Amino acid sequence: MKVAVFSTKVYDRKFLEVANTQHKYELAFFDPYLNKDTAILAKGFPAVCIFVNDQADATTLEILAAQDTELLALRCAGFNNVDLKVAAELGIRVVRVPAYSPYAVAEHTIAMILCLNRKIHRAYNRVREGNFSLDGLMGFDLRDRTVGIIGTGKIGAIVSQILKGFGCHLLVHDVYRNPQVEALGAKYVELPEIFSKSDIISLHCPLMSDTHHLINSNAIEQMKTGVMLINTSRGALINAKDVTKGLKSGKIGSLGLDVYEKESDLFFEDLSGTIIQDEIFLRLTTFHNVLITGHQAFFTEEALHNIASTTITNITEVLQGVACANEITA
Numbered sequence: 001m002k003v004a005v006f007s008t009k010v011y012d013r014k015f016l017e018v019a020n021t022q023h024k025y026e027l028a029f030f031d032p033y034l035n036k037d038t039a040i041l042a043k044g045f046p047a048v049c050i051f052v053n054d055q056a057d058a059t060t061l062e063i064l065a066a067q068d069t070e071l072l073a074l075r076c077a078g079f080n081n082v083d084l085k086v087a088a089e090l091g092i093r094v095v096r097v098p099a100y101s102p103y104a105v106a107e108h109t110i111a112m113i114l115c116l117n118r119k120i121h122r123a124y125n126r127v128r129e130g131n132f133s134l135d136g137l138m139g140f141d142l143r144d145r146t147v148g149i150i151g152t153g154k155i156g157a158i159v160s161q162i163l164k165g166f167g168c169h170l171l172v173h174d175v176y177r178n179p180q181v182e183a184l185g186a187k188y189v190e191l192p193e194i195f196s197k198s199d200i201i202s203l204h205c206p207l208m209s210d211t212h213h214l215i216n217s218n219a220i221e222q223m224k225t226g227v228m229l230i231n232t233s234r235g236a237l238i239n240a241k242d243v244t245k246g247l248k249s250g251k252i253g254s255l256g257l258d259v260y261e262k263e264s265d266l267f268f269e270d271l272s273g274t275i276i277q278d279e280i281f282l283r284l285t286t287f288h289n290v291l292i293t294g295h296q297a298f299f300t301e302e303a304l305h306n307i308a309s310t311t312i313t314n315i316t317e318v319l320q321g322v323a324c325a326n327e328i329t330a
Contacts (some may be wrong), residue, residue, distance in 0.1 A: 001321055002026040004045035005033040006054050009268065015308035023312055033264065039063040041273075047071040047315055051294070053264035055081040059218035067141045071318055075311045076100075078234060084330035088267045095314035095326045097153055101303035103220040106158035108297035109202055109232045111255035116228060117142070118292050140199075143167035144269070148198030150191070150214070151205030152178040153232065159202060160186055170199060174205070195222035200230065206232035217242040226253035232297045235261040247287050258297040267294040 003014065008029040020027060028045065032038045034054035040063070042048050048069050050056060054129075056072060059141075061083060062276055064072075072087060074096040087094050115121055118139040126133065147163050149156050152174040160170055160181050170186035171194050182188070194201060201223070205211050215229065216239045229252055231238055240261055246252035260266065262278055284290050298307075312325065317324040 001047055001315070002028065002045045003047040003049055003315065004042040004124075005029050005049040006032065006038070006041075007051045007268070011304060012051075012273060012308075015304045019305075019308035019312040023316060025312070025315065026175050027300050034059045034060065036063060039067070042069055043067040045069060046176060047073060049073045049075055049096060049311060049315075050081075051265055052076045052078060052081065053267070056087070058083045058086040061090055063094060063139065071095070072313055073315055075307050078207065079328055080234065080236075083176055084328065088330045093318055094328050095318060095324055096328055097246060097307050097310045097314070098326055099298055100306040100310065102154035102158050104303045105155045105232050105297040106298040108258060109155075109204075109230055109256075110162050110294070112230055112232070112258070112291055112293070113142075113200060113202070113228065115288065116168055116230075116254040116256050121291055138310035145170065145199040146171060148172070148173075148194035149199040150194065150201065150203050152176075152181045152186075153204065155182050155232075156202075159204060168200075175204070191219070192222055195219055196224065198227060199224065200228040202230040203237050205233060205237065207236050207292045212236055213239040213242075215239060215243065217245065220246040221250055223298065225251055227251070228254045228256070229290075230256040232256075234260040235259040235263050240284065244283055247284075247290065254282070254291075255287070256291045257284070258293045259295055260292070263295060279304060 003025050005027055008031060008274060013029050016027060030041050034050050034056065036059045039060050042064055046069060048064060056214060061192060068098045072092055077096060077098050077183060082094055086246055119137040123137055143166060146169045149160055149170060149172045152172050157178050157180050161184060164184045170184065171189050172181055172186045173189060173194055174190055177188055214237050220242060243252060247255060262279060314324055314326050
């Protein structure tokens with residue numbers, strides 16, 4: 001089978017080629033993102049493989065279907081960039097990688113918390129310039145601090161476990177209760193209680209219609225002054241404009257982002273020689289208490305291996321007519 005793989009980097013090709021050794025699918029790697037303008041590249045490919053910033057909207061899917069594409073294989077967990085209803089109507093099956101390495105994202109979340117709290121990013125730059133002053137670098141003990149975790153799936157559960165080891169008090173929120181999280185002594189509460197009582201809030205929920213801009217001016221107003229906010233889930237969970245205002249007022253004491261709502265125009269590319277046009281993103285980078293990484297929380301050897309192997313397995317199961325546990329429908 002021929003598979004068109006979009007938005008690929010060197011590391012994507014390396015791990016997919018290894019995973020494909022036994023299956024010997026004809027993988028064609030394309031650098032551009034998939035969208036209505038680049039979908040023509042997939043002509044003649046029964047399967048198309050995409051990542052988080054590719055756009056499989058109605059128009060793009062119609063083009064793919066007209067070119068005889070029958071399978072859309074996501075090499076990621078989120079699928080908010082796919083119009084599942086239209087895909088179903090066009091007869092395009094959709095599969096994903098629901099869990100590649102929850103430890104990778106969870107550990108990156110903790111790294112951001114520690115870095116922001118102890119001002120490691122600022123200290124690093126100071127020492128390189130010969131400045132050993134400690135002014136402005138004071139943090140706080142994580143022990144006995146209250147952490148609010150929104151979303152207690154696999155990643156949220158691991159974050160809870162790690163923070164429990166630090167001696168934190170855990171307030172959590174999810175539409176479904178996770179017994180493993182409850183066993184840690186975490187307390188399931190409604191969002192207003194998380195907002196009002198948490199010293200740190202970390203987001204680990206999927207992007208859906210009811211979680212879009214979950215963190216907005218209303219939510220921020222309910223938070224403790226000086227709260228730390230971390231998002232390693234989906235960019236659009238946060239209204240960046242409202243968060244910027246929260247940073248300026250001091251309501252938000254520190255912010256860690258591995259995702260950004262309009263990241264498709266920025267992340268995974270070297271833009272060091274260009275002028276970034278996103279004014280809100282640029283404004284965020286001016287705050288000393290903001291730490292941004294370019295969607296790298298997932299980026300470990302284990303995660304890339306699991307993404308590649310699961311993607312190839314998903315394609316194989318669909319091709320062989322076997323029920324695929326990772327298939328998603330509208």
